[in-house]
Amino acid sequence: MKKYTNAHEYVDVEGNVATIGISVKAAEELGDVTYVELPEVGxxxxxxxxxxxxESVKSAEDIYAPVSGKVIEVNNELEDNPEIVNEDAENRGWIVKMELSDKSELDGLLDEDPPIEN
Known part of the structure; x- marks a missing residue:
């Protein structure tokens, strides 16, 4: 089950684990990603x-947790190849995997990525 926030983060849930990243639209809006500051596992x-x-050639953007939980894995591949976020944002470009602490928080998320407002 994939859900989105108004800020264009996505959450892909399998069981009690949420894979989180930014949407394709958000990656396109950011431009060429040059650095991803990953959180610590735990x-x-x-x-x-x-x-x-x-961070991209255009700006630096904070990514907010769309749900509560504990970081159980980070995509270390992004440290050396941050451009993966641009190439495949919603698959290989995932940022973290989290163990959900409150699945009911998913109810407030969107079923599809909203339009980007300029």
Whole structure:
């Protein structure tokens, strides 16, 4: 089950594990991604907390946790190849995997990525 936030993060849930990243639209809007600051494995986050930061040639953007939980894995491939976010944002470009602490938070998310407002 894939859900989206108004800020264009996505959450792909399997069981009690959520894979989180940014949507294809968000990656296109950012431009060429040059750096992804990954959180530490074991970090506990609440919905709305800053999860990580993505830097591009255009700007640096904070990525917010769309759900609460504990980071159980990070995509270390992004450290050396941050451009994967641009190439395949919603698959190989995932940022973190989290163990969900409150599945009911998924109810407030969107079923599809909303349009980007300029």
């Amino acid at each position: 970090k506990e986050v609440k919905k709305g907390d800053i999860l990580c930061t993505i």
